[in-house]
Amino acid sequence: MERPGSTSQAWAIEIQGLTKSFSNKLALNGLDLEVSQGESVVIFGPNGAGKTTLIKVLATIMNPTSGTVLVDGLNVKHNAEEIRGRIGVVTHRTFLYSNLTAYENLEFYSRMYDVSGRKKRIHEVVAMVGMTSRLYDRVGTLSRGMQQRLSIARSLLHKPAIMLLDEPETGLDQQAIPMLWNALETEGERKRTIILTTHNLERGLEMGDRLLILNKGKIVYQGSRQALDLAGLKEAYQHSMRVRV
Amino acid sequence: MRFWHKAIAITWKDTLSEIRTREIIFSVLVFTLLVIVIFNFAFGTSQEMMALVAPGMLWVTFAFAGVLSLNRSFILEKEEGCLEGLMVSPISREAIYVGKMLGSLLFMLIIEAIALPIFAFLFNLPILSLQIVIITVLTTVGFVAVGTLFSALAVNTKAREMVLSILFLPIVAPIIICAVKASDSALSGEPWSSLFPWLRIIGAFDAIFLVVSFLIFAYVIEE
Numbered sequence: 001m002e003r004p005g006s007t008s009q010a011w012a013i014e015i016q017g018l019t020k021s022f023s024n025k026l027a028l029n030g031l032d033l034e035v036s037q038g039e040s041v042v043i044f045g046p047n048g049a050g051k052t053t054l055i056k057v058l059a060t061i062m063n064p065t066s067g068t069v070l071v072d073g074l075n076v077k078h079n080a081e082e083i084r085g086r087i088g089v090v091t092h093r094t095f096l097y098s099n100l101t102a103y104e105n106l107e108f109y110s111r112m113y114d115v116s117g118r119k120k121r122i123h124e125v126v127a128m129v130g131m132t133s134r135l136y137d138r139v140g141t142l143s144r145g146m147q148q149r150l151s152i153a154r155s156l157l158h159k160p161a162i163m164l165l166d167e168p169e170t171g172l173d174q175q176a177i178p179m180l181w182n183a184l185e186t187e188g189e190r191k192r193t194i195i196l197t198t199h200n201l202e203r204g205l206e207m208g209d210r211l212l213i214l215n216k217g218k219i220v221y222q223g224s225r226q227a228l229d230l231a232g233l234k235e236a237y238q239h240s241m242r243v244r245v
Numbered sequence: 246m247r248f249w250h251k252a253i254a255i256t257w258k259d260t261l262s263e264i265r266t267r268e269i270i271f272s273v274l275v276f277t278l279l280v281i282v283i284f285n286f287a288f289g290t291s292q293e294m295m296a297l298v299a300p301g302m303l304w305v306t307f308a309f310a311g312v313l314s315l316n317r318s319f320i321l322e323k324e325e326g327c328l329e330g331l332m333v334s335p336i337s338r339e340a341i342y343v344g345k346m347l348g349s350l351l352f353m354l355i356i357e358a359i360a361l362p363i364f365a366f367l368f369n370l371p372i373l374s375l376q377i378v379i380i381t382v383l384t385t386v387g388f389v390a391v392g393t394l395f396s397a398l399a400v401n402t403k404a405r406e407m408v409l410s411i412l413f414l415p416i417v418a419p420i421i422i423c424a425v426k427a428s429d430s431a432l433s434g435e436p437w438s439s440l441f442p443w444l445r446i447i448g449a450f451d452a453i454f455l456v457v458s459f460l461i462f463a464y465v466i467e468e
Contacts, residue, residue: 059333063467085335095330097258097321099265104258111254112334114247138265147325154330 011070012037012162012193013058018067020053020217027053029217031067035210037161038191042198042208046240050217051197052091055166058195059089072161085113087162088155090184092170094147095154098140102131102150105139106157113158125153128183130176144171152180159187165196169203181207201237215240248343251336255344260351262321269317269352273310277360280306285367295368300428303364303372304421307381308388310360311353312410315392318349319400328400328466338463346393346458353385376431376440383444384424387451391416394458398465420450 013035020028028050035041045051056062058071060080069076071083089095096105103122110118126132129149139147148171155163163184169177185192198204204211205225213221213236221236263269284302288294322328322345331341361381365372392413399409427443 061329061332061467081335081337084333087333089333091326091329093326093329095326095333097262097327098324099262100258104261108254108258109330109334112251112331112336114335 010036012039012072013195014068014070016068018054018057018069019065020050020057020062021065027217028057028064031217031219033212033219035193035195037193040185040194040196040207040209041212042196042204042210043212043214044198044201044204044237044240045214049214049240051214052166053217054214055089055091055164055195055197059087059164060084085158086160087164088158088160088184089164089166090148090151090155090168091166092168094139094151096139096147096150099138101136101138102126102142103135105150106154109154110157115157121157125156126150128156129153129180145173145176148172149176149180152184156183156187160192161190162193163195165194167198168196169198169200177203201234213237213240248337248340252340252344252347255331255341256347256351259318259321259345259348263348263352269314270355272317273314273352273356274359276313277306277310277356278363280309281360281364281367292369295370296432299364299368299370299372299432300425303428304384304425306360307353307357307385308414308417308421310356311385311388311392312413314352314356315349315389315396315413316399316406316409318345318393319396320405323400332466338466339459341466342393342397342459342462345397346389349393349396350385350389353389354382357381357385370432371434372432374431376437377428380424380427380431380440380444380447383447383451384420387420387447387454388417390451390455390458394462394465397462420447423447423450 011034013033015031015033018028018031019026031054043051043054053062057064057069057076060076060083063077072086074083076083097108100108106122106125107118110122115121123132126135129152131146131149131153134142134146139150142150148168152168165184172180185194196204196207208225210222210224211228211233212219213233220240221233223233284298288298319328322331361372361377395409395413395416398412399405402408423443423446427440427447430439430443
């Protein structure tokens with residue numbers, strides 16, 4: 001799996017033999033995956049394929065049952081708190097408190113992430129997602145799409161090197177997605193590493209440098225966008241859906 | 246220092262949220278006042294009877310009000326996956342525990358500070374004394390220390406209210422019994438020396454359960 005001329009230090013994410021089980025159910029089954037710095041990897045798969053479990057393991061919310069998982073060279077079992085300071089997480093749930101204003105939410109999370117120059121940074125990230133005019137509104141009064149934009153702003157507060165996105169397009173209007181993707185992908189000169197899970201095949205094809213299909217906790221297809229075998233990808237995708245059904 | 250900075254940020258966030266909604270304080274206060282009034286009518290105007298049952302009434306009221314309050318504490322965190330938001334932040338699980346615990350302690354103390362004068366007025370008993378205040382604060386610390394742990398445990402279950410009551414109340418029964426006995430001594434006008442054995446037990450309970458809850462919170466909250 002290791003690419004020619006690369007070293008293990010070059011990987012933003014390195015997974016070897018990852019297994020995660022719940023009681024008797026195997027959610028991830030001996031998964032191997034390496035992701036380079038600055039690479040965008042899109043993961044497709046049916047419900048229950050293990051996509052969210054993989055994101056949770058990478059986000060250090062769940063411990064692996066077995067296997068090795070390194071994020072930015074750090075082991076998820078032993079360096080969880082340090083890893084959390086280097087990753088940004090966006091899911092279909094916003095992690096925002098509806099009774100607080102957008103600003104109060106972002107200020108709270110910037111304290112959690114030890115962000116320096118909090119006020120300036122909050123204004124920066126809010127501008128990135130086009131929410132400056134609603135900064136002092138309570139989150140509960142915002143539309144679902146606006147809350148999701150704010151969730152993206154929250155995830156960018158600490159300038160993470162790695163973004164973990166679990167179906168982040170929930171509620172977002174289609175026109176806003178390219179702008180938000182741009183905010184997630186780069187900041188200044190730096191290109192972030194992105195792991196994105198989605199059901200949206202077309203959107204994933206646009207966004208990923210590499211495309212994976214996960215089924216029953218295993219990678220059943222992977223290929224780069226440049227050398228994409230669209231027919232093979234679609235077949236593997238449809239097959240994984242059928243197998244699930 | 247970062248530990249306390251983050252823990253206090255969590256307490257402040259809970260306080261701000263509560264100031265906006267008044268969900269916990271309002272619902273628990275209404276419950277507390279209702280119980281006090283109902284007990285007042287149930288036991289009539291006999292001063293002797295009042296003095297006899299008042300300590301038990303006081304702590305039954307605070308115990309159930311506390312369960313109501315603790316139930317709400319982590320429900321706020323489940324909304325929109327906020328607990329997960331905290332879990333993916335670079336903050337120790339122990340700091341989450343301390344932050345949530347301090348928030349619940351603050352709410353409970355506010356409710357007790359409002360309820361005690363009403364209790365004193367309706368029951369015509371010397372409840373507003375230094376002895377009762379110390380007993381109340383010490384007992385509430387232990388109560389909330391254990392309650393925060395069990396509230397986090399129960400929040401992921403379907404019947405969370407029932408789970409919290411079933412698991413939590415037997416554990417805090419000893420400290421409630423001590424508080425009742427200590428309050429009885431205080432209301433009877435007994436000297437400080439007769440209170441100390443009870444206060445020592447309450448203090449020991451606080452210390453043990455603060456440390457134990459602090460240490461095992463991470464295991465409870467992890468999936």
